[in-house]
Amino acid sequence: MADLKMTAQKVQKVIEEAKLTKSRFCVEEKETQEFTMENGEFSLFRTLFDKNLSVNVFHNQKKGSASTNKFDDAAIHAVVEAAVTSSESAVADEAYDIAPKQDAECFEVGIYEPDMDLLFERTKELGDNIKEQFPKIQVMQIIVSHVKVHEIYWNSNGTELETYAGAYRLTVEFSGNDGEKTTSLNYTGISTTDLSEPFIEQGAIKRQLEDTVKQLKVKPMEGKFEGTVVLMPECVNEFLYYITSCFAGDSVVLEKTSIWLDKIGEQVADSRLTVSFDPMNEKIVDFERYTPDGFKSEPYDFIQKGVLKSFKTSLYVANKNGSAPAKNMSYSMVVEAGDTAVEDIIRNVEKGLLMGGFSGGEPGTNGEISGVAKNSFLIENGRVTTPVNEVMISGNLAEMLKNIVAVSKERVADGGAVMPYIAVDGIVVSGKN
């Protein structure tokens, strides 16, 4: 790893020789080891050695960027020159900036050296567990990997930050299969630093496998109604991602197309909803410890008791908008638990849908959303009844936040997010006819 420090020193020297007013770079080495199982059998073992150097310059307030995965002297000179040259063609903008000097720090995150033999055994065990416990599940692919990253960040205000990070990641693609009956393809996964527990016990893996087996009895839904949709945690995560990018992300704030542009400090959601971005949370596996702008990352509330507290914007966009940049740029979302058990949330629904997935386009800036409800079940008179397909839901994301009627006590933590079930009223649910 001394090599990476030497590379960083060389890049710094080349940048300093270029006498740029503002600049930053990030240099990293990454090693991935990954097993793939296809259709229940091991098929591939990959070892990847990657590296990357990215340089951003803001010389005389003109921005240019370049990156390479070569670390030799010629490549370092070339990438700095490419960034400088591209900045020369750019238009000066006072909003470009880098974070002020931060105290030097070296972060150690997760588990840096993997135990590949144990990882192989845990993966094999997962395949065996699914075969034994869920004979009607067809596992198309299990991919399990360990990724370790060593990264050095530098900016021209004197900031030097370093990270050693490593974690295991698992994704499973599966469907229900019973003779000629097939369900939709479903996905689950976790990020973890701990191999002491079988994979099948983690995240929402077991429940998602159970739901998929139930989906083998799926029926097309007839008719149309407006009712309550109970979003499962994986669906909550997806919707909150859309909400963030449609109403609070860089593009919409810069273009001023966000409908929340003047809503900081105002109620945008039901008061039961608190959403934070927290890459350091003990239940989250996220390597971010500093932002691309060079600030040390801190957790922050995005929506606190329904009140919008922050946009999710970079320093540049925040400067353009006259607001503060987000305190971290990760998408590791943690939603505060509510006070109602899932069972009771469902009991209170007369007619609705329990929705496990959403297949739809990323909504536009107006928040209008429509798409197919996947892995979903009808709720009738307080009970989960028929698994349904060919069901479309439509609504508006901003209105949905205000129409939240319950947040569950139970939450799922899969290493990427911590999410409860959330029930929303007033969603149009349409069947085939």
Add this chain to the structure above:
Amino acid sequence: MLEDIIAVKKSLFATGVHTELRAQENRYRRVSLVQGNIMGNQRSETSGICARVCKNGVYGFSSMAEYSSEAADAVLRAATRNALFLDERAAKNKPAIPSLEGGMIPVNMEIKDNEQKKYIDFCKEIDDYIVKTYPKLTSRTVVYSEDSMDKILYTSDGKDGHTTSPRCYIYVFMNSETLDGAPIELYEVFGGAGNFDDNFSKPELLYDKLEKLYKKVMDKRAGVYAEAGYKTVILGGILSGMLAHEAVGHTVEADLVMGGSVAGPSRNKRVASDLVTMVDFAHTALGQRAPLPVYLDDEGTPATDAMLIENGILKGYMHNRESAAHFGMTPCGNARGFEFSDEPLIRMRNTAVLPGKDKLEEMIASVEDGYYLLDTGNGQADLTGEFMFGINMGYEIKNGKLGRAILDTTVSGVAFEMLQTVDMVSDEMVWSSSGFCGKKQMMPVGMGGPALRCKIMIGGR
């Protein structure tokens, strides 16, 4: 362009195993102007080398972000070690993949570079024109995006080759508001395979197309919500291409067939009306260069067309060499990796519904109450062929005439059911090639089709 320094390594390939050694460089150029502000201004390259070794049905793979003789030796060693690790523990003992004829596929297209200034100036000129010509827009974005793959491949028992695939595009986004103040956005993509100068000689050549985009935005300002339900629609060529790729194409990728897709039990059965024929083209489509031509895949299989649906009957799948052997079919060159660190996966190339004989005007005139759906921002489908496409531009059809524009909505259905409702197919093809397909890795893909008259579920409000 990559210089070939790995030809000499072929003599070092181990016997008794299948080996691939691939050097690759991917290059990206991007400029994005948001409201005239340069938000993105990037140049990047990734290059390196990878090896894949197959022993008794298991694969070892390794890649290194370095293109050198030493790196080639290192990845060959690591890939072999990984194959042995799995072979010992998994003990699949499968027979070797059938060999292919050897030979060399030469470079088909040069990759050329330009200074970033050229891209920025071009984007600025378009941006200035939009500001001057269309003051009613609330905002606009102009993006130049270029990517290319340059690959040198050596295999133990197939074709070798040096292949390139440059492509470049300009995206223009126009934003406005509906009459009641809700934001709307539409975009258009210009460009295709080849280098900047092949696609963009003068900004003026795009102005007619910008006018058409602007007209759509203005129409959409007065747009109405579609009425939800099962409707007769004309799907424009962009949408039939999306259908070919997302809703049918993925289900007939052999790895997904083995994973339980609906296409498994449907082979040689009717899955569409007899007006529907669907092909995954390799490098030449309907007598012309395909949008993103592929001549050789990353397993050493020369690329040929794959017939998927012929006159409504599901005929075949897309394969890698292993799946072709499994199904007793011929591989057509669909196994491709996106970056040097990616192993080859079964991927589509230029997947299309073939044109028919109907005139679009007559198709529209034939619809009493339905929609003409033109543009989509996205689409998804799954193993069952159940699909959804976001619709961001379309018009009502009332009594055979185009009516008001519609606001964003979604269409959905089950591909092999919906395709059986196709009763008219236009005689004009529309291709798109700017997108990436995501299936573990990214991959540039082309897709296309004529207008189709069919029945489909449309979401309303």
